[in-house]
């Protein structure tokens with residue numbers, strides 16, 4: 001491959017990265033998106049209804065729209081690949097990917113988002129795909145008229161429970177805390193009023209058991225609950241390990257940014273769920289806003305370089 | 306050429322002989338959609354095995370018969386018998402690796 005240096009490399013392929021790509025293209029930057037999963041986390045949303053201008057849209061349809069929009073611009077190349085290494089020499093960044101490519105760039109936007117947290121329960125790993133799942137929208141319908149349990153007390157756990165109540169015979173929602181940790185009153189009300197959902201507060205799952213497939217869970221109160229499915233929705237972990245050697249600042253593994261989406265290192269910007277930015281609201285609209293801001297200030301930075 | 310979708314009517318007959326990779330999927334599952342181009346590519350290059358798909362939304366009986374509890378799920382079948390499975394999004398290399406242990 002010829003030695004080519006990009007103005008901007010955008011790592012990630014979620015809403016933050018895609019928006020950064022659109023803005024960078026409009027600034028005529030020679031840029032490249034390198035991302036593992038097209039659309040990122042929102043592809044797993046059954047329904048999004050809080051994005052102004054687009055009502056009731058599935059995560060997959062929404063992704064199609066924003067990717068199409070990005071592809072309209074030819075300035076931003078797209079590479080569906082995983083970044084496995086990154087280093088900096090003389091203010092330039094060297095990125096290596098799983099497919100064995102090396103990409104060189106003058107600036108960087110990190111938008112690698114988060115991944116679902118594993119619960120580390122006895123039996124969890126063994127039963128992945130045999131009853132244990134992390135994607136309600138993918139697998140929910142496979143539990144028609146079965147009993148399931150959802151672990152977690154936040155927004156996604158409550159949403160999952162509600163979604164599953166339309167499919168499963170019975171849904172147990174197991175929260176470690178003593179009250180919901182979502183602020184969404186409307187959602188809490190719907191879950192609490194739903195006859196199929198039983199909420200167990202201050203409860204933890206100690207073990208997942210079964211012969212070949214999940215058959216039951218055992219709680220810290222030594223209660224046995226018969227279920228076929230265990231849906232784990234206990235939060236997200238930032239995908240930031242890869243960037244530790246860039247000498248940027250972190251806060252609880254999230255990348256620290258200022259209001260211009262700058263990290264503590266010149267030429268490195270970050271956007272979306274991976275960051276500490278925008279009052280901790282982790283949504284598509286805030287991720288996209290940060291994507292726009294980061295590309296704008298990357299453009300400014302490149303002009304001074 | 307598109308990958309052949311199997312139904313409960315033709316499933317047994319189709320996987321009866323040789324090695325087959327069967328992808329259990331559904332349209333609304335994002336990781337399943339990401340598997341599609343990988344499988345497409347795999348099937349175009351396949352010489353000593355076959356690639357099929359089963360839409361578990363339409364083919365619920367097959368889904369139940371094969372204990373599909375998470376998708377995408379690939380079953381690697383030899384002469385009608387399931388030998389291996391790969392659950393979740395995976396790479397072409399990984400699938401080939403598994404196939405090669407069976408062929």
Ligand SMILES: Cc1cc2nc3c(=O)[nH]c(=O)nc-3n(C[C@H](O)[C@H](O)[C@H](O)COP(=O)(O)OP(=O)(O)OC[C@H]3O[C@@H](n4cnc5c(N)ncnc54)[C@H](O)[C@@H]3O)c2cc1C
Nearest residue numbers: 012013014015016036037040041083112113272273283284
């Ligand atoms: C079930 C569910 C429902 C949701 N519903 C809503 C909703 O209704 N409204 C709303 O506003 N928000 C919703 N969200 C939140 C929303 O999905 C996120 O806030 C948003 O996707 C964040 O965008 P992002 O671009 O920062 O990160 P992500 O979407 O997480 O994207 C990160 C990207 O980086 C890639 N990546 C990670 N590591 C690497 C690597 N090493 N190399 C290359 N690429 C890498 C990933 O593959 C992915 O493409 C929901 C989330 C979930 C899980």
